[in-house]
Amino acid sequence: MPLRVYNTLKKDYEIFSPINESQVGIYMCGMTVQDRPHLGHMRTFLFGDVLRRYLEYKGFEITYIQNFTDIDDKIIEKSRKEGIDWRALGDKNENEYLESAQKLNIKPATYYPRATQFVEEIIEMVQLLIEKGFAYESGGSVYFEVSKFKGYGKLSGKNLEDLKESFRIESDPGKKNPFDFALWKAQKEGEPYWYSPWGKGRPGWHIECSVMSAHFLGQPFDIHMGGQDLIFPHHEDEIAQAEAAHNVQFVRYWIHSAPMLLKGEKMSKSTGLYFAAKELLEQYSPESIRLFILQKHYRSPAEYMQEYLDEAERALYRIKNFLESTPSIENGVVNENYVEKFQRFMDDDLNTPAAVSLIFDLIREGNQKLANGEIPTEEKSTLLLLLEVLGFNISNLSTKKPEVDLIKELMEVILDVRQLLRKNKHFQLADEIREKLEQLGFKIKDTKEGSVFEF
RNA sequence: GGCGACGUAGCCAAGUGGCCUAAGGCGGCGGUUUGCAAAACCGCUAUUCCCCGGUUCGAGUCCGGGCGUCGCCUCCA
Structure with missing residues (x-):
């Protein structure tokens, strides 16, 4: 075509x-x-x-x-x-x-x-x-x-x-x-x-x-x-x-x-009416900005408001959620019907809003399969293809945090709980937690300022 | 003043003569799930496309007029 x-x-x-x-x-x-x-x-x-x-x-x-x-x-x-x-x-x-x-x-x-x-x-x-x-x-x-x-x-x-x-x-x-x-x-x-x-x-x-x-x-x-x-x-x-x-x-x-x-x-440099890309990228994920932009046709003027990026961020969350609730696949068979529609929309003067709508159609169908206990491999591999062509960074489409951050945050929770135990003089339980963590390689130090750990 | 674009649900937004009794997202409402919640998921959510005429068997889609918004006319992506 x-x-x-x-x-x-x-x-x-x-x-x-x-x-x-x-x-x-x-x-x-x-x-x-x-x-x-x-x-x-x-x-x-x-x-x-x-x-x-x-x-x-x-x-x-x-x-x-x-x-x-x-x-x-x-x-x-x-x-x-x-x-x-x-x-x-x-x-x-x-x-x-x-x-x-x-x-x-x-x-x-x-x-x-x-x-x-x-x-x-x-x-x-x-x-x-x-x-x-x-x-x-x-x-x-x-x-x-x-x-x-x-x-x-x-x-x-x-x-x-x-x-x-x-x-x-x-x-x-x-x-x-x-x-x-x-x-x-x-x-x-x-x-x-x-x-x-x-x-x-x-x-x-x-x-x-x-x-x-x-x-x-x-x-x-x-x-x-x-x-x-x-x-x-x-x-x-x-x-x-x-x-x-x-x-x-x-x-x-x-x-x-x-x-x-x-x-x-x-939005213009000369009027001072603009949002710098750098600051926006500190506040919003790059994928939500991409989604926000692609949800409008490129030849229509687009109004910017913060709440539009908030909306895009929420919509993006649905994509992430679906990707995470399905098993990872390799070289899955794609749904030709969707691919054909995608091409038809894109061939029509890059109608990205219509192309994006397919993403959500796929997710809905995929979720319905999940609800019926089926694995929506075709939906997922088609979705990945569309996301790729539209330039979404797939590896960023994960709600999962880097493990290092996750470990730190988990440890914070555990140490907070342990602190509470110590405060209420449940020392036996607090010590047990410390020992178990040490077996996993975490060294706990109880200081005046609170507990710290090394790994 | 000249040239051009646009006006679709609470909001954003596709659709350019008949698959439109109008996509998709956000929000709202109802439900599934849950110890309760949150999250997640599913379903519903415009008899109507700024207004008035016209063309046509048939118009959100074409034509004319009106109202409104925006862009360009040596700063500009």
């Missing part, structure tokens, strides 16, 4: 068919590392992870590129304000992203290119655009001349006339047209810089993605993903420069995920 996805470029569903038969290139527009990753980012990247896993499940080999844009106005501004080096700021946020992604069981990208590693190639591309007449230099900066690229607006559905009317921001005096965008920015006093044919400066936003995606995946490549908020201007501009420079289509399928909302507003 073919996968059908919504392609922003066509504003319609399309059957996905990659350039190469068995190999798919995906470019996920990653973070500009000016700030900490929040739940909204995680929604986008977690969805990318599910698309990737599903394509892998369907037998494709995936090259997955996710960039870090590590030089830009905001990074410079913010590092100044915080009084730290711009590279240190970027590294910090990048690491925080990587740690959160790992906890969320998001598969690592094949490569994580950074803008600053591609300055040479960026300069080459800017030169090419000048040579081809699509870009011009002005005061040490280089701008892409939007009116020269006739397809401008094809992704976002905007046209230059409409844009002119809606123009709200004061234009840079060096630009011919207010919508011309910087390919290269001249250095201002005290800013980081690289040498270029136009003097000291740094890459503009947008150009790094065109360069790095083509570097790893070629042009055209299959899938470019990111948040809907990147459609304009970021992705529109990527298309313009890439297609102007190389004269071939840039990307075949553009897949955009909807924003995470908080109190009815988009």
